[in-house]
Amino acid sequence: MQLDILAFAAHPDDIELSCSGTLMHHIALGKKVGIVDLTRGELGSRGTPELRDQEAIAAAKVMGIHVRENLGMEDGFFENNKANQRKVIQMLRKYRPRVVLANSLEERHPDHPRGAQLLVESCFKSGLRMIKTKGEDGNEQDFWRPKLLLHYMQDTPFSPEIVVDISPYIERKLDAIKAFRSQFHDPSAEQQDDSIGPQTYISSKAFLDRIYHRASELGRQAGYDYAEGFKVGRILGVKDLCELD
Secondary structure, three states, X not given: OOOOEEEEEOOOOHHHHHOHHHHHHHHHOOOOEEEEEEEOOOOOOOOOHHHXXXXXXXXXXXHOOOEEEEEEEOOOOXXXXXXXXXXXXXXXXXXOOOEEEEOOOOOOOOHHHXXXXXXXXXXXXXXXXXXXXXXXXXXXXXXXXXXXXXXXXXXXXXXXXXXXXXXXHHHHHHHHHHOOOXXXXXXXXXXXXXXHOOOOHHHOHHHHHHHHHHHHHHHHHXXXXXXXXXXXXXXXXXXXXXXXX
């Protein structure tokens, strides 16, 4: 399956928090969209890797994602090295996306910028014909370089270079986030279940409220109700100024 957009994330739930509205918007436009999580989030203070696996599947169903894979890198300790770049390149060549979304290059969680730089280098090297990789069938993969790499906004805000209107999808975005029941506040429960771990920065109701507020503020700047923001990392060209919102 060739994908139009392939979103990479250091941890399951990074995508849901940062760019799930954008993915749902493009799925509604008829685009093929996939997600690749680099790790299983096994260092999270709440839940288990097995539970996170189930939650990732549930979130993908909410969003309507066509495919979701996990590369099983070590949470907190994966490196931007040759072995991990080859894993990412194999995914890029397998799905041949036109657009790739990746973690932010500047973030408080060290996995996020490290994952972002891993994608920067892998997207470039995936287009080098002299780097050989094999697919799941054992056959050599054709080289492939995405046309566009975007970095989505996470905990640390930045001035976006592109925003995407997610107004029709803001509630489903929250539903996708809340599919990770072990990680985030569940307003449907009378009280939070402390058996899955201690309360954390992201498990509070205030954290979910900030998701709304950020999307609202990003949307306001572009004339939308809600939006998600991205950095490009290079100059983009347009052929028709009238096509811009």
